[in-house]
Amino acid sequence: xxxxxxxPSNKVTEKGKDVELRCDPISGHTALYWYRQSLGQGxxxxxxxxxxxxxxxxxLPSDRFSAxxxxxxxxxxxxxxxxxEDSAVYxxxxxxxxxxxxxxxxxxxxxxxxx
Amino acid sequence: xxxxxxxxxxxxxxxxxxxxxxxxxxxxxPPYLFWYVQxxxxxxxxxxxxxxxxxxxxxxxxxxxxxxxxxxxxxxxKPSAHMSDAAEYFCAVSDYSTDKLIFxxxxxxxxxx
Numbered sequence: 587x588x589x590x591x592x593x594p595s596n597k598v599t600e601k602g603k604d605v606e607l608r609c610d611p612i613s614g615h616t617a618l619y620w621y622r623q624s625l626g627q628g629x630x631x632x633x634x635x636x637x638x639x640x641x642x643x644x645x646l647p648s649d650r651f652s653a654x655x656x657x658x659x660x661x662x663x664x665x666x667x668x669x670x671e672d673s674a675v676y677x678x679x680x681x682x683x684x685x686x687x688x689x690x691x692x693x694x695x696x697x698x699x700x701x
Numbered sequence: 702x703x704x705x706x707x708x709x710x711x712x713x714x715x716x717x718x719x720x721x722x723x724x725x726x727x728x729x730x731p732p733y734l735f736w737y738v739q740x741x742x743x744x745x746x747x748x749x750x751x752x753x754x755x756x757x758x759x760x761x762x763x764x765x766x767x768x769x770x771x772x773x774x775x776x777x778x779k780p781s782a783h784m785s786d787a788a789e790y791f792c793a794v795s796d797y798s799t800d801k802l803i804f805x806x807x808x809x810x811x812x813x814x
Contacts, residue, residue, distance in 0.1 A: 619801065628807065629791060629793075629802075629807075631801040677744060677745070679745075684800055686733050686795035686796050686797055687750070688800075689735075692737075692745040692746070694742075694744045695743075695744055
């Protein structure tokens, strides 16, 4: 079946602009995660959605970052007033039911470059 | 707090040689441990995971890992490296205090003919 998809695959933007990154999880997966992969910080957790529960936003680096998940499926990560340090690969993952032992399936990522 | 340490940011082996990628974890409660592989310009793919069943876990592509509680380790091995194994490998930990994955810094594996 179809895996996790993300769009766009690449995004170049100017400092100060807003960007939206999209994630389509595997159909039927109730849990959705966003991670960021950068040279300086490695792979770091950003935010976690599980069903109708309030999202775990503990990994968001600043209030310029926000995410929503509509209808329990598609998620959008928004970065406002982008800065050069936001340049990274943003990875989305989904799992069937959430929980620490569940396998997270990752999408190919969105490579963001802020000029 | 959980953490993962991967010793060796780069490992080079000859084709056919043993692959050993090291991972040590820290967790105050029983951990769940994962190895993911990332090929260039791709997302992460699960190789194997430990979820408190058998301590020796077999994964895809001939990889396996052994959970050793006394050593807080979960090293990844493969008896015979193949050129197609060249990639970056990430060890990760989670537990019931959090559902998210905490990743190590990764080990880039190079395989020489």
